[in-house]
Amino acid sequence: MSSLADELSAQILELVVAAIARGEITGTAPDLITLDRPKNRDHGDYATSIALQLAKSAGKQPREVAEILKGAISQLPGVSSVDIAGPGFINITLNRSNQAELVRTILSAGKNYGSGSSLKGVAINLEFISANPTGPLHLGHTRWAAVGDALGRVLSASGAKVSREFYINDRGRQMDLFGQSVQAAATGQAIPEDGYQGEYIKDLAVQVLATNPSISTSEDFREAAYRIQLDEQKSVLDTFKTHFDTWFSERSLHDSGAVEHGLLKLREQGHVFESEGAIWLRTTDFSDDKDRVLVKENGELTYFASDTAYYINKRERGSDICIYMLGADHHGYVNRLRAVAACAGDNPDYNIEILIGQLVKIMEGGEEVKLSKRAGTIITLAELVEKVGVDAARYTLIRYPVDTPMVMDIDVLRKNTNENPVYYVQYAHARIAAVLRNVAELKIIYTLENFDPAQLTHDRENELLGALAEYPRIVASAAELREPHRIARYLEELAGVYHGFYADCRVLPMGDEPAAPIHSARASLCAATMQVISNGLDLLGVSAPERM
RNA sequence: GCGCCUGUAGCUCAGUCGGAUAGAGCACCUGCCUUCUAAGCAGGUUGUCGCUGGUUCGAUUCCAGCCAGGCGCACCA
Numbered sequence: 110m111s112s113l114a115d116e117l118s119a120q121i122l123e124l125v126v127a128a129i130a131r132g133e134i135t136g137t138a139p140d141l142i143t144l145d146r147p148k149n150r151d152h153g154d155y156a157t158s159i160a161l162q163l164a165k166s167a168g169k170q171p172r173e174v175a176e177i178l179k180g181a182i183s184q185l186p187g188v189s190s191v192d193i194a195g196p197g198f199i200n201i202t203l204n205r206s207n208q209a210e211l212v213r214t215i216l217s218a219g220k221n222y223g224s225g226s227s228l229k230g231v232a233i234n235l236e237f238i239s240a241n242p243t244g245p246l247h248l249g250h251t252r253w254a255a256v257g258d259a260l261g262r263v264l265s266a267s268g269a270k271v272s273r274e275f276y277i278n279d280r281g282r283q284m285d286l287f288g289q290s291v292q293a294a295a296t297g298q299a300i301p302e303d304g305y306q307g308e309y310i311k312d313l314a315v316q317v318l319a320t321n322p323s324i325s326t327s328e329d330f331r332e333a334a335y336r337i338q339l340d341e342q343k344s345v346l347d348t349f350k351t352h353f354d355t356w357f358s359e360r361s362l363h364d365s366g367a368v369e370h371g372l373l374k375l376r377e378q379g380h381v382f383e384s385e386g387a388i389w390l391r392t393t394d395f396s397d398d399k400d401r402v403l404v405k406e407n408g409e410l411t412y413f414a415s416d417t418a419y420y421i422n423k424r425e426r427g428s429d430i431c432i433y434m435l436g437a438d439h440h441g442y443v444n445r446l447r448a449v450a451a452c453a454g455d456n457p458d459y460n461i462e463i464l465i466g467q468l469v470k471i472m473e474g475g476e477e478v479k480l481s482k483r484a485g486t487i488i489t490l491a492e493l494v495e496k497v498g499v500d501a502a503r504y505t506l507i508r509y510p511v512d513t514p515m516v517m518d519i520d521v522l523r524k525n526t527n528e529n530p531v532y533y534v535q536y537a538h539a540r541i542a543a544v545l546r547n548v549a550e551l552k553i554i555y556t557l558e559n560f561d562p563a564q565l566t567h568d569r570e571n572e573l574l575g576a577l578a579e580y581p582r583i584v585a586s587a588a589e590l591r592e593p594h595r596i597a598r599y600l601e602e603l604a605g606v607y608h609g610f611y612a613d614c615r616v617l618p619m620g621d622e623p624a625a626p627i628h629s630a631r632a633s634l635c636a637a638t639m640q641v642i643s644n645g646l647d648l649l650g651v652s653a654p655e656r657m
Numbered sequence: 658g659c660g661c662c663u664g665u666a667g668c669u670c671a672g673u674c675g676g677a678u679a680g681a682g683c684a685c686c687u688g689c690c691u692u693c694u695a696a697g698c699a700g701g702u703u704g705u706c707g708c709u710g711g712u713u714c715g716a717u718u719c720c721a722g723c724c725a726g727g728c729g730c731a732c733c734a
Contacts, residue, residue, distance in 0.1 A: 141674090143674075145676085147677080148677085148678090148679095148680080149677075149678080152677075156676090156677085158675095158676055158677090161676070161714075161715085164714080165713095165714080171714080194677075195676085195677045196676085196677075196714075196715080197714095198676075198677065241734070243734095278734060280734090281733085281734055282733070282734065283733080283734045284734085286734095359734095385732085386732090387732055389732095398659080398660080398730070399730090401731095401732095402731090402732045403732095404732085405732040406732060407732080409732085411731095411732065411733090411734095412733075412734050413732095415734095436728090437661080437662065437727075437728050437729080438728060438729065439728095439729080440660085440661050440662075440728070440729060441660080441661085441728090441729045441730055442729095443660095443661075444660085444661095465661070465662070465728095467662060467663075467727075467728080468727080468728075508670090508671090509669095509670070509671090510671085512661095512662060512663075513662085513663065513670080514662080514663065514726095514727065514728095515669090515670085516669070516670095518669080521669085521683090529696090530681090530682070532696055533682085533696075533697090535696085536694080536696050536697075537697090539694070539696090540693085540694055540696095540697080542694095543693070543694050544693050544694085546693095547693055548693090586673070589673090590673060592673080594671090595673095598671060598672090598681090601671095601681075601682085602681090605681085608697055608698065609697095609698070609699090611693080611694095611697075611698080612689095612697070612698040612699080613698085613699095615692085615693075616693060617692080617693050619692060620692065656694085657694075657696070
């Protein structure tokens with residue numbers, strides 16, 4: 110679906126190209142004309158600085174260039190007036206009833222309004238969380254649980270074929286320590302020095318013994334506890350409304366021969382070498398700080414070997430782009446992962462993307478809660494949900510760009526006030542639902558057929574239409590930039606515009622006043638707004654309540 | 658030491674490809690519910706966009722250097 114702004118932008122580009130062809134302007138046309146929505150309402154519905162950009166090569170004053178384009182732009186369909194302002198901005202005002210046609214577009218597209226095709230045909234593997242199955246998911250995983258899931262939804266909405274994966278690190282020393290720790294807890298022995306100390310280990314021990322009292326070896330404890338812990342992670346994520354297409358076990362990578370296969374592929378590409386008894390990948394060929402060991406001197410495969418094999422496996426399963434969402438404490442992996450892609454013969458600037466999320470601090474009772482596994486002050490995802498609810502937790506985690514460190518204040522999230530922006534947005538949705546219930550009760554008809562765009566002439570209506578028109582662009586940019594927070598910020602803006610409309614534009618007839626076309630038209634506008642809020646919240650995995 | 662991220666209002670933070678008077682919420686004041694959900698609206702107050710240079714018609718945005726904070730630099734997983 111192309112938005113009104115996109116069409117307008119393309120049409121202006123044609124005009125610029127034509128003007129250059131006629132020799133009225135010298136220079137080269139840009140690939141694309143950017144249309145901004147001016148902050149100031151006096152600057153029209155859309156504005157472009159194209160004249161300022163072309164002025165230099167044209168050898169003319171910016172306002173002269175703008176003057177050349179002005180006439181043709183004002184002839185474009187749907188444009189009501191064009192003004193030149195300031196140093197040479199071209200401000201475009203759209204025909205209002207033409208703009209109001211958008212309501213029909215939204216209502217007929219329904220859930221699909223906002224979806225696009227910018228990523229059509231692209232298969233994306235989205236890997237996030239990927240926690241060890243040796244403990245509950247905690248706050249460190251939470252940001253990605255929300256943002257990763259939302260990004261998956263946003264990418265899908267842009268036409269990509271998305272596979273969300275959770276990589277289970279179910280192999281290696283940590284798993285063995287985990288097994289030994291549970292066994293120690295079950296048999297009343299001291300937990301190993303470098304083992305897992307948390308209270309949950311004791312719970313696991315109890316559960317393991319309950320199902321199998323005769324269990325004895327640490328391997329058996331490990332396997333039994335692993336299954337319980339993994340199930341618990343799955344169930345918590347399920348309540349958090351985060352879903353995965355594939356839970357990919359590191360073990361399966363080894364069992365299936367994928368690791369051997371990956372090594373072979375890297376050898377073929379010529380980046381594998383032996384030194385000091387170990388087998389290495391020469392990642393320094395591709396701007397890594399140092400080369401990385403694949404097979405240790407003692408013959409064991411490193412975790413890095415699994416990583417490389419997993420990447421190759423993802424690509425061979427058909428993913429064009431592999432996105433990794435990692436915490437800031439893993440940012441040292443960026444170069445080596447990119448190097449892996451390059452070593453496998455791929456383009457590290459296309460086939461692999463690594464998103465680094467800064468850590469989340471948490472405040473409660475006015476103090477920062479220090480997270481420490483040893484001190485037992487880890488806050489789990491389950492606890493967070495219990496304290497503030499799924500919607501508030503998800504929304505808050507998503508509304509900030511991931512490269513800013515964020516502070517979550519538990520006390521604020523518990524409040525049902527504006528400090529908690531999720532309510533502001535949800536309230537707008539619920540408010541519209543209430544209005545439409547009343548509309549239905551008064552038997553006011555608002556259909557696609559009887560919608561009359563000419564009724565919507567109020568400034569508030571116009572402003573609301575403008576905001577609704579932005580939605581497809583917002584979704585497209587959120588997908589392109591991998592930044593789902595843009596959806597949240599947009600929804601806050603849209604909710605604000607709606608509340609303003611609501612305050613100034615009465616939807617229902619007053620008292621005994623008979624229903625008129627304006628009431629139907631406004632009801633349609635409300636329905637369109639509700640649809641967009643609902644679509645947006647859906648991309649965030651946050652509920653859109655009918656009543657609050 | 659090297660690398661990545663961050664520094665915008667009293668607080669928490671938006672502001673992608675450089676654009677017009679730098680925004681929002683909270684906090685603080687003032688109005689607005691005997692007609693749609695006041696979890697709302699309208700208005701007021703709040704800034705050396707970390708610092709210094711550079712690029713140009715124009716820099717919070719791009720570049721360089723510096724200062725401050727966070728996080729990393731394993732034949733661990």
